[in-house]
Amino acid sequence: MFTPNLEDCHQPVVELEHVSFSYRGQQVISDLSFSAKERDFVGIIGSNGAGKSTLLRMIVGLLPAGDGQIRLFGQPIRKFKDWERIGYVPQKNAFNPLFPATVREVVMSGLYNNKTLFRRVGKSQQQRCDDAMEVMGIESIAGKKIGELSGGQQQRAFLARAMINRPDLLILDEPTVGIDAKTQADFFELVTHMHQHHHMTFLMVSHDMGMVESYLGQEPKQQNGSINFYVRHSHDIQNCEVPDLQHSLS
Amino acid sequence: MVIDIMLSDFFQRALAGGILIGITAPLIGIFLVLRRLSMIGDTLAHVTIAGVALGFLIEVYPLGAGLVFAVVASFAIEKLRKAYKSYAELSIAIIMSGGVALASLFFTLGMGYNTDVMSYLFGSIYTLDTQDLYVVGAVTVVVVAVVALFFKEFFLLSFEEDAASVNGLPVRLLNMLITVLTALVISTAIKIVGALLVSALLTIPVAISLLIARSFKSSVILSVVISEIAVIIGLVIAGIWNLAPGATIVLLLILLLVLTMAGKKGLSV
Numbered sequence: 001m002f003t004p005n006l007e008d009c010h011q012p013v014v015e016l017e018h019v020s021f022s023y024r025g026q027q028v029i030s031d032l033s034f035s036a037k038e039r040d041f042v043g044i045i046g047s048n049g050a051g052k053s054t055l056l057r058m059i060v061g062l063l064p065a066g067d068g069q070i071r072l073f074g075q076p077i078r079k080f081k082d083w084e085r086i087g088y089v090p091q092k093n094a095f096n097p098l099f100p101a102t103v104r105e106v107v108m109s110g111l112y113n114n115k116t117l118f119r120r121v122g123k124s125q126q127q128r129c130d131d132a133m134e135v136m137g138i139e140s141i142a143g144k145k146i147g148e149l150s151g152g153q154q155q156r157a158f159l160a161r162a163m164i165n166r167p168d169l170l171i172l173d174e175p176t177v178g179i180d181a182k183t184q185a186d187f188f189e190l191v192t193h194m195h196q197h198h199h200m201t202f203l204m205v206s207h208d209m210g211m212v213e214s215y216l217g218q219e220p221k222q223q224n225g226s227i228n229f230y231v232r233h234s235h236d237i238q239n240c241e242v243p244d245l246q247h248s249l250s
Numbered sequence: 251m252v253i254d255i256m257l258s259d260f261f262q263r264a265l266a267g268g269i270l271i272g273i274t275a276p277l278i279g280i281f282l283v284l285r286r287l288s289m290i291g292d293t294l295a296h297v298t299i300a301g302v303a304l305g306f307l308i309e310v311y312p313l314g315a316g317l318v319f320a321v322v323a324s325f326a327i328e329k330l331r332k333a334y335k336s337y338a339e340l341s342i343a344i345i346m347s348g349g350v351a352l353a354s355l356f357f358t359l360g361m362g363y364n365t366d367v368m369s370y371l372f373g374s375i376y377t378l379d380t381q382d383l384y385v386v387g388a389v390t391v392v393v394v395a396v397v398a399l400f401f402k403e404f405f406l407l408s409f410e411e412d413a414a415s416v417n418g419l420p421v422r423l424l425n426m427l428i429t430v431l432t433a434l435v436i437s438t439a440i441k442i443v444g445a446l447l448v449s450a451l452l453t454i455p456v457a458i459s460l461l462i463a464r465s466f467k468s469s470v471i472l473s474v475v476i477s478e479i480a481v482i483i484g485l486v487i488a489g490i491w492n493l494a495p496g497a498t499i500v501l502l503l504i505l506l507l508v509l510t511m512a513g514k515k516g517l518s519v
Binding site: 060061062081083084086088090094095096098099100101102105106108109110112113114115116117118121143145161171 | 284399400402403405406408409410412413414415416417418419420459460463464465466467468469
């Protein structure tokens with residue numbers, strides 16, 4: 001019987017090679033090498049100031065990597081142009097809660113990228129927005145102002161925005177900070193369900209050890225300073241003979 | 251007599267100019283207010299006055315000189331904002347005081363404060379000539395076209411700049427575009443309400459719309475409608491009772507803001 005090579009069948013999605021970062025003369029990240037492959041779920045855990053959010057910001061190009069090399073989908077980050085392949089869920093306090101935007105407007109904004117400049121929003125994009133909201137269970141509040149929603153609903157809206165492009169890599173920056181325990185558990189369940197059923201790689205910064213351990217195991221796969229990387233590899237849940245996972249939301 | 255005023259050339263030019271500025275000022279103002287950059291309006295207005303003063307001094311078209319000054323200042327603000335990332339307001343303070351200092355210098359080099367320069371400080375919509383109207387018209391076309399073209403990108407940039415970056419949008423270019431458009435709007439609006447009141451036209455219609463609107467799109471439409479109501483009614487009132495038009499428009503906007511706040515409070519009680 002054919003046995004697939006579990007380690008090699010998935011392509012690297014995020015690669016960090018000897019990455020360092022200093023802020024105001026202080027070394028925040030030092031000589032970090034790490035790789036996340038297709039369908040991996042990576043939990044990045046650490047105390048406040050450990051550099052977890054700095055690391056995420058480097059990976060999405062918001063901060064320049066001081067030293068070393070960052071590659072996304074095999075390309076050096078400087079040359080990377082396929083940003084629609086990446087979905088990003090920010091921290092809860094990343095936006096002005098008084099901003100007059102509806103849930104629909106926020107979810108739709110996930111489609112605005114470097115390849116949609118000068119293009120109008122058409123019916124197919126509207127449909128994708130409807131689909132993303134339906135999957136996240138927020139279609140009934142599409143017309144509500146984002147600032148008037150509960151923390152859990154807001155994060156579902158941001159998750160819908162990240163999912164609207166059907167990304168290959170989903171990045172979540174402390175998505176449940178400031179949300180009550182029950183909503184945190186629901187949100188984490190939703191995210192892990194998505195990991196098991198969609199063809200995506202997850203990178204999640206979290207402070208919640210309990211939830212991370214329950215899904216990613218108790219032992220970190222790697223450590224750098226006070227940042228710990230917990231990984232559930234793709235081959236832990238799916239083998240290479242299952243290439244048929246539909247790249248769709250539904 | 252009222253009809254005579256309304257039918258006069260100067261009033262009709264004023265009305266046309268007012269209606270055009272009534273569109274562009276809140277259209278740019280909404281992006282400034284939502285990005286907490288309301289003070290940029292005041293800063294660029296003061297720099298424009300320096301340009302206008304220089305225009306009078308060297309006898310070139312004052313509004314044109316003011317416009318060039320405002321655009322150059324808008325680039326300087328962006329540059330300084332990058333240099334002092336954690337102190338964004340510092341760039342505004344530096345450029346504003348620089349603008350006032352330059353304006354004072356040019357005033358003293360010229361004949362002192364003359365009525366022409368004063369008309370730019372306090373606004374003088376009735377002295378709008380055909381050339382001014384062409385400039386205001388051209389700026390309106392540019393502003394409306396650029397905002398329509400980049401509406402969705404400007405929305406994301408204002409809502410969450412990080413997400414715009416992660417989506418690969420040219421954030422620096424878009425920021426620069428908004429600042430340059432602001433410079434264009436301010437330098438043309440000062441002829442209407444004056445440099446000292448120009449930021450009112452950019453911010454108060456937006457402030458009112460934020461109290462009522464349920465979406466971003468409706469905020470934009472409402473702020474333009476509110477601005478037009480204030481400009482048209484303000485100009486008519488000023489024409490009938492011989493009041494300062496700029497001041498009348500701004501006071502009318504403040505009245506609308508107070509009424510909206512009171513109405514909202516009344517509804518929520």
